[in-house]
Amino acid sequence: MSPRIFVTGATGYIGGHATDVLIASHPEYEVVTLVRAEEQGAALRAHWPQITTVIGTLDDEKVIKEQSAKADVVLQLASSDHIPVVKSAIAGLAIGGGKLIHISGTGVLNDMSTGAGKSAPKVYDDIKDLKEITSLPDSAFHREVDDAVFTTGAQSNVPTAIICPPLIYGVGQGPLKKRSMQIPFLSEAILKRGRGFTVGEGKNIWDHIYVGDVAKACIVLIEEALKPHGGSAQWGPEGYYFVESGEFAWKDVAAKITEIAKDLGKIETADVDELSVDEASKFHPWAPVLWGGNCRSRATRLRSLGWKPEGPTVWEALPAMVKAESDAL
Template sequence: MTPRIFVTGATGYVGGHTTGELIAAHPEYQVVTLVRNEEQAAKLQSHWPAITTVVGTLDDDKIIKEESAKANVVLQLASSDHIPVVKSAIAGLATGGGKLIHISGTGVLNDMSTGPGNPARKVYDDVEDIKEITSLPETALHRDVDDAVLTGGSLHGVDTAIICPPIIYGVGQGPIKKRSMQVPFLSEAILKRGRGFTVGEGKNIWDHIYIGDLAKACVLLIEEALKPQGGSAQWGSEGYYFVESGEIAWKDVAEKISSITKELGQIESADVDQLSVDEASKFHPWAPVLWGGNCRSRATRLQTLGWKPQGPTVWEALPAMVKAEVDALAK
């Protein structure tokens, strides 16, 4: 039987790029995407003629349940912070027997114990530290939804995997949204401010992943999900996958963005100022987490499955990302 994959978020940055990778790798799959309206449906279908679209939102319990019940895999890439979609998907999958792959984010690990802009030592390995990762405090970002996935899956006998990316870089190749978050938000803030900045000294550390490598990790998990007994992947309490290709300090990113922005003639100096949390928050309300904390993960579980990041480095990808922000502001 043709595998049926129900994707949420295909209009978005991660979902759009990943759906493209999935269709390219597996034209034989039947891909069904959730869209908010007919306009989005038309855009996706003109880009990927073979897909099916379903109009609805993450809050449409009946639609999510019905589509999840029919799917072999639900790839939930629309939101890391939406509990109802997780509950509806698990309820549907419980009747149909498919598996859930849900996107979280390493913001869940955010560590500011050393103060904003300072490095913190703690690194979370998704194999060694799995119990700690899946029992982080309820107050941690995305943690309530991670818990809804893990608890709901266990309660209803549904296999689940959580894929947890850090900074995602690269311009997306999906048909609608192509813009990631942290790097574009910082580029936009630097352009608007006219000078580069860090939160504090900017020595705080995050991991990063190229959008194409994240997409490939999702495709790999889908392939495993479709094998008998979920293949070699782990599901449920151990089905937690970080996805990273290395670390950066935000100071280095801010310096590189500033020098690209200067080269593009958008700012006069490539110097980078140190801002307080309050000052940085004027440019984005999430500034402390986006650019001021530490989120350090190790993707051991995916590497064990044979996944290897192959994409361009973050430094190679930054010029196109910054240029996209310059172009967007010029419109």
């Protein structure tokens, strides 16, 4: 029988792109996706005629458990902050014997200890710093769900892996949502303000990854999951995978967005202002988190499996992203 992959989040940005790459890479797989309504299902099936869709939400324990029990792999890309879907998926996998791959995010590392807009020196490696990463306080973003994956998986004897990407850029190639968050939100704010800005000095550092390279990370782990004994991948407490291709200072991104917006004729100046947290928060309530802190990780574990980033650089992708925001306004 063909491997069966149950995907949550295929209607979204990361999930849509990952499902597209999954089907292109492995047309022999049986892919089942969760949708909230038949209209979404029809849109996905029009784009991918070979898939099966099931209707439900992340809170539908019966649906999630039933589909997970039938799956060789559950690819949970719908939410980094929803504990019930993780527990329901693991309950089903405990029956069927499959594995869980869950999406998290390096917001868990967000560091503003030096102040908003200032760089912080700490870089987390997903092998040598694993114990520290998985012992972060519950107040850290995504931390409670990460812990639920580890603890519930161990209790149910279900192999689990967490993919933890940083800022994701690029236009998605799924059929519905094609927009990421941090760069589009900043582009929109700059376009509406008419001038570029940073939170504080903008010297704070984030790592980043192209959306297609996140999708390829999912494929690598699915392929390993389907091999005897989980292949060369690590599962459970050591199954924690950063996925990154480099890092930038936010002031450089803000400057480039502003330059592109000026070249498009959408704003009159390429000047970039330094705003306080309160001032920046007027343009988005999450400004301190989105653009003011530091998140620095190294994807050593994933690279050991042969994964490497191959997509366009963030600088190559920015013009299309800014234009998309400009066209939408």
